[in-house]
Amino acid sequence: MALHKLLVDDFYDDTYKLIAIHCRLEDYRLAYLLNKNLDINLERKAEDIDIKYLESSYSFFEWNNETEYITWNLISNVCKKEEDSLSSTGTLFETSEKVLKTFHLISEYNRVDYFIKISDEIQNVNEKLILSKLQAIPQIITSYTVDPLKIKSKDHLIF
Template sequence: MHKLLMDDFYDATYTLFAVHCRLEDYRLAYLLNRHLDLKLKRKPQDLDFNYFSTYPIYEWDNAQEYMTWNLVSNVCKKEEASLYSTGVLFGEEDRTIKTYNLISEFKRVDFFIKISSEAKAVNEKLILNKLQAIPQIITSYEVDLASIKHKEYLIF
């Protein structure tokens, strides 16, 4: 019996940046387009994990440099029915807002920027400097891919 692991056939050819900011996803995509000279557009379908949680995703395929840029939210807020009983038969149902994370190891990260490159290396320092120059971004840094348990969530 031969068991294949995800690492057996998937080689990480991407760079991942974590972004901390309190902006909406469309606003951050606009600022990234403006400051990094990108053309990110929202994909018609969000990342969806069995209707459990959905994460907005933006993409730009730079055919000239053989790079694909993705901006994906790490946070999904979903309103759900509360599980405790109020003791009233026909009372109003309490609703609570639950927060889910795409990558659970980075609960405080708001967004991830994934840069997939087929041909040339990504200049991480230059990108980080440009990200830090955006006043609405609190902080940004490169993520060590070895620290992520579920890398399959980043395949899109």
Template sequence: MALHKLVVDDFYDTSFSLLAIHCELEDYRLAYLLNKHLDLNLSRMDRDLDYKYFAASYSIYEWQDIENETTWNLVSNVCKREEDSLQSSGSLFTNQNKVLKTFYLLPEFKNVDYLLKISDETLRFKEKKVLNKIQSIPQVITSYSIDVEDLKSKDNLIF
């Protein structure tokens, strides 16, 4: 009897580019500036990305360029959430201390503020040109391309 083995990793297609953006702006301001400088039409999606059993949610903006068969996604890499600390004070009265926890969509890039995912089926996307336009925005500190093949947490980018 023959034994057949199915490797699921073969089905994962990385037909997208991923750009890292370092920026201190709020997500809606960055989306506005990207729309203005790159001639996009990013708009906030109805639901945020929720990971780790709703412990972390990341804002996401999307635009589907039907003419060029390209989908643009701007997603926050950082989620800061205030939680109650689990410390026993040993006293009768509870002392509620709050702890600020930080979660990352891509933990291997903790210093990246935003990610720009460009899904391009036709391979007409000019990455260098887009990077130059993003870096020309005065509020953006820097931007660069991320190699998707080397990411350990690339499953977080499936949305």
């Protein structure tokens, strides 16, 4: 009897463009500026993206442009979480200090604040036009395209 091996990775062939954004704005302010300057309608999803069962969560905005078959996503790359610090027992003073831990959705790009994922079935999105509009926004420090095939943790971008 022949042994057949099924590779699940072969079935996932989603074509999308990924744009990295550096800015210090809150997620809702950035979504507002993107909506205003790119003529899109990003809305916050009810649930954030959780990685490793509530270890870290990332804000998630989405807009489905049904007329052009394009899905826009704005994803936060940074999660800051306050946790109790480890302390030895039996110390004279019981103090519980909090430590601020920082997690990243895509760890290879730990300086990137947000990602825009554009999934288009027809391949009619002009990346250069989008980048020029993004760089015209004064609150955005810089933006550039990222090759999704070179990202090790690209599974985090599957929604």
